[in-house]
Amino acid sequence: SSRRRHTRLQGDWSSDVCSSDLAFEAGADRACLRRLAGRRLLVCVSYRPAFKCPWAGAPWFSEIRIEPLADAEMTVLANSILGTDTSMSETTSALVARSDVEVSGRIIRGEPTLLVVGDLVGANHKTLGEFSRMLTMTDKGLIADHINLHIEEEYQQAGIGAAIYQQAEEAYRQMGVHAITLLANSEVGKYAWAKWGYDFEDEADRKDVRDWFHEQIAASKASASTKQAWRSAVDGMEHSWEFALFSPPGHEGLGKRWMLHKDAPSWSAYKVLDDPADPTYQMAQQIGRAHV
DSSP states (O other), rough: EEEEEEETOTTOOSSSSEEOOOOOOSOHHHHHHHHHTHHHHHHHOOOTTTTTOOOTTOOOOOOOOOOOOHHHHHHHHHHHOOOSSSGGHHHHHHHHHHTSOEEEEEEEEEEEEEEEEEEEEEETEEEEEEEEEEEEEEETTTEEEEEEEOOGGTTTTEEEHHHHHHHHHHHHHHHHEEEEEEEOOSSHHHHHHHHHEEEEHHHHHHHHHHHHHHHHHSSSSOOOOHHHHHHHHHHTSSHHHHHTTOOTSSSSHHHHHHHHHHTTTEEEEESSSTTTOOOOOHHHHHHHHHOO
């Protein structure tokens, strides 16, 4: 489903950009579409090299090939992202050492950005799935954006995705990554990422989830006084985990059920790894580092 980004755009660019991961859902969500009305769009689509796109040759289409980087190129790119400060040398080495997967780099509107794309390969050398990550150096520090993680259907429900996220988060901490961003868009993820300490990156997403809860309250068979109490509680919620853990007496797990609903809105999520003052960092300490 769709994802909004506000932080990386400057100048005459629109303040909203929506991207859709077609591996998860075929259409963008309604909230994002409302924000796109009347705007000119630049559509970027990524796909495997073997895929034959039907729009090739169209006058409005341009292809940008992303080629794997050699170790020497990887080192140069890592230095351009992290700088030459000796305090970052271990992080630079870690980036290069982990580049045995397919790695590509590019600079996006002046921000040093590293795009990492790779296959997940099991002990039997079978491909289990694929992933893509984007590392961007910002004024707040290095941001790791989890763009996509796809596990082949036959290997799902085996805990592979959870293990990968746990390993990645620990690696990010060691590398000095400031924060992780991702899209909570699968039916499970809308609830799970909230429970695991990720919060709303976008105020509009918080409003969408709050509105969704109000819709569920209106449709419930609870008494008028109970509905009013629920509305008041929901209006006072700020963090994603407050919605996920909403469990009024006699209706335990209500927030979980509403967030797990197939029509619940998706939301852009973030977690800070290095700032004790951030609510997501504090939440992580309560539930432990391994939240997946």
